[in-house]
Amino acid sequence: MFIKQISVFLENENGRLKAFTKVLGDNDIDMKAICIADTIDFGILRCVVDDPEKAVKILKESGFTASITKVIAVSLDDTPGGMSNVLDLLEGADIGVDYVYSMLRESESTAMIIFKVSDPERAGKILTDAGIKLFCLDEL
Amino acid sequence: MIWNKAMECADRETMEAIQLRKLKETVKRVHTNVRPYRERMQALGVTPEDIQTLDDLKKLPFTTKTDMRDNYPYGLFASPLSEITRIHASSGTTGKPTVVGYTSRDLESWAECVARALTMAGGDNTSVVQVAYGYGLFTGGLGAHDGAQYMGASVIPMSSGNTQKQVMLMKDFRSTILCCTPSYALTIAEAVKKAGYGPDDIDLKAGVFGAEPWTPEMRAAIEKGLGIRAHDIYGLSEVMGPGVSCSCAEQNGMHIQEDFFIAEIIDPDTGEVLPEGEKGEIVFTTIGKEGIPLIRYRTRDICYLMRDKCKCGRTTARMSRVLGRSDDMLIIRGVNVFPSQVETVIAKFSELTMNYKIIVGRENNTDTFALQVELAEGLAIDNIRFVEELRKKVTHELRTLLGIGCEVKFLNEGTLPRSEGKAVRVEDTRNLSE
Numbered sequence: 001m002f003i004k005q006i007s008v009f010l011e012n013e014n015g016r017l018k019a020f021t022k023v024l025g026d027n028d029i030d031m032k033a034i035c036i037a038d039t040i041d042f043g044i045l046r047c048v049v050d051d052p053e054k055a056v057k058i059l060k061e062s063g064f065t066a067s068i069t070k071v072i073a074v075s076l077d078d079t080p081g082g083m084s085n086v087l088d089l090l091e092g093a094d095i096g097v098d099y100v101y102s103m104l105r106e107s108e109s110t111a112m113i114i115f116k117v118s119d120p121e122r123a124g125k126i127l128t129d130a131g132i133k134l135f136c137l138d139e140l
Numbered sequence: 141m142i143w144n145k146a147m148e149c150a151d152r153e154t155m156e157a158i159q160l161r162k163l164k165e166t167v168k169r170v171h172t173n174v175r176p177y178r179e180r181m182q183a184l185g186v187t188p189e190d191i192q193t194l195d196d197l198k199k200l201p202f203t204t205k206t207d208m209r210d211n212y213p214y215g216l217f218a219s220p221l222s223e224i225t226r227i228h229a230s231s232g233t234t235g236k237p238t239v240v241g242y243t244s245r246d247l248e249s250w251a252e253c254v255a256r257a258l259t260m261a262g263g264d265n266t267s268v269v270q271v272a273y274g275y276g277l278f279t280g281g282l283g284a285h286d287g288a289q290y291m292g293a294s295v296i297p298m299s300s301g302n303t304q305k306q307v308m309l310m311k312d313f314r315s316t317i318l319c320c321t322p323s324y325a326l327t328i329a330e331a332v333k334k335a336g337y338g339p340d341d342i343d344l345k346a347g348v349f350g351a352e353p354w355t356p357e358m359r360a361a362i363e364k365g366l367g368i369r370a371h372d373i374y375g376l377s378e379v380m381g382p383g384v385s386c387s388c389a390e391q392n393g394m395h396i397q398e399d400f401f402i403a404e405i406i407d408p409d410t411g412e413v414l415p416e417g418e419k420g421e422i423v424f425t426t427i428g429k430e431g432i433p434l435i436r437y438r439t440r441d442i443c444y445l446m447r448d449k450c451k452c453g454r455t456t457a458r459m460s461r462v463l464g465r466s467d468d469m470l471i472i473r474g475v476n477v478f479p480s481q482v483e484t485v486i487a488k489f490s491e492l493t494m495n496y497k498i499i500v501g502r503e504n505n506t507d508t509f510a511l512q513v514e515l516a517e518g519l520a521i522d523n524i525r526f527v528e529e530l531r532k533k534v535t536h537e538l539r540t541l542l543g544i545g546c547e548v549k550f551l552n553e554g555t556l557p558r559s560e561g562k563a564v565r566v567e568d569t570r571n572l573s574e
Contacts (some may be wrong), residue, residue, distance in 0.1 A: 064552055
């Protein structure tokens with residue numbers, strides 16, 4: 001039900017993002033989704049990859065502060081109001097949303113949105129019960 | 141003008157005779173009244189009778205800031221509190237300040253030294269002296285105040301801050317001499333300009349600035365901004381406060397008040413006295429001081445001595461501008477900062493490693509203070525708030541301990557270069573020695 005997102009602290013300096021992607025590329029790790037929250041002097045990179053455990057291990061070895069964060073990947077009809085429905089359900093269950101980002105899927109009529117929520121277990125159950133599809137890693 | 145010609149222009153033999161007499165008295169005084177000195181002399185097998193020439197000073201032990209801390213607050217006082225009429229203190233390294241006590245006679249000696257300094261800056265009883273050093277435990281404010289009053293000037297006890305008012309009163313009260321830190325002098329100069337005044341609109345003729353290291357560039361900026369001659373006054377609370385030495389109109393070194401202080405230049409690593417003219421750590425022995433006489437106090441300030449006769453007519457030895465420090469203490473915006481203090485703050489946070497770098501620079505003549513520190517391994521960070529809150533906490537702890545703000549920046553573990561010997565923890569780009 002969950003997706004293991006990798007979260008990486010990056011100094012806001014030239015070449016850091018490239019260094020990050022090179023580490024993944026050199027180790028044959030495939031990126032499925034990526035999002036960066038940035039400030040003046042640092043950024044937090046969030047990324048869904050095909051092998052998160054391996055990615056965190058090699059990133060740490062390469063000097064990155066990297067960790068795994070549990071998120072849920074929600075399938076939505078690519079129509080207006082699709083996301084609002086999900087947020088209604090979460091709000092109704094008093095589950096906070098820390099951040100969201102989307103993943104583009106080619107030749108599909110559904111959008112995939114990654115949600116970081118305060119209680120992923122409960123959120124997963126509520127959404128599944130409401131008939132909303134959650135993705136597993138191997139489906140991405 | 142020279143305030144005290146007999147002392148400031150004495151020939152070498154006369155001065156050395158005065159120094160020797162007062163040194164013997166001082167050594168006797170601390171041996172009798174100050175237990176830590178007596179014990180240390182006993183350990184070295186030295187008695188007051190062994191001091192027969194000025195050269196014998198070498199036989200005596202050094203005094204350090206640590207000694208003052210270990211004997212906090214009054215352990216090194218040579219006078220009972222009934223004779224102490226003033227107490228000052230400077231910022232300490234571990235929360236406890238360094239405490240000094242003055243007898244009435246000490247305060248008069250201090251005022252004498254400051255009066256000599258102010259006279260070097262052209263001061264006399266017609267001067268209007270604006271004291272914009274902080275008044276309080278810090279020796280700057282009251283030290284300059286007492287000296288200016290002793291000289292007979294009209295003293296304006298402004299203390300520091302309230303810059304607009306400083307400018308208004310400087311103009312209205314026709315201040316002729318300004319006493320403050322060099323960085324505050326620059327702030328005042330900017331405010332004078334902002335108020336629409338030029339150097340001709342104010343009566344200021346000279347400034348006597350000290351309590352923090354400054355560069356010749358800064359001096360030039362102050363002199364231009366205020367249309368004055370800027371004099372460098374040196375001192376430290378342990379030895380007395382401002383007035384230990386001061387530069388005259390020649391601006392070629394600071395004249396040491398040698399009838400109150402014996403200066404030596406030593407190799408900071410070996411403690412050996414260095415030949416005349418060599419650069420090293422300046423060490424002071426206070427002679428004639430009653431409250432807290434110090435023997436061979438290690439200032440950690442690096443400079444050199446000049447003994448050739450100054451064109452101003454004074455014969456006292458001059459010390460160069462302070463070129464650096466022999467310990468790792470940094471003076472940032474007038475505040476003493478030891479890297480070890482920063483380290484104790486970092487150690488409180490499990491989120492941080494002990495790999496850090498302190499970066500000190502100068503922008504617009506104000507010190508900048510930044511800390512780069514690596515994040516601990518295994519830290520799970522997936523949001524900005526976590527990092528910002530950590531930064532807020534670290535900044536707050538640093539401000540609480542040091543009293544000044546610091547710009548904190550986090551790095552991934554392994555980012556900072558690892559040293560193979562002594563770690564380079566500090567990058568100070570202020571270039572005070574040039």
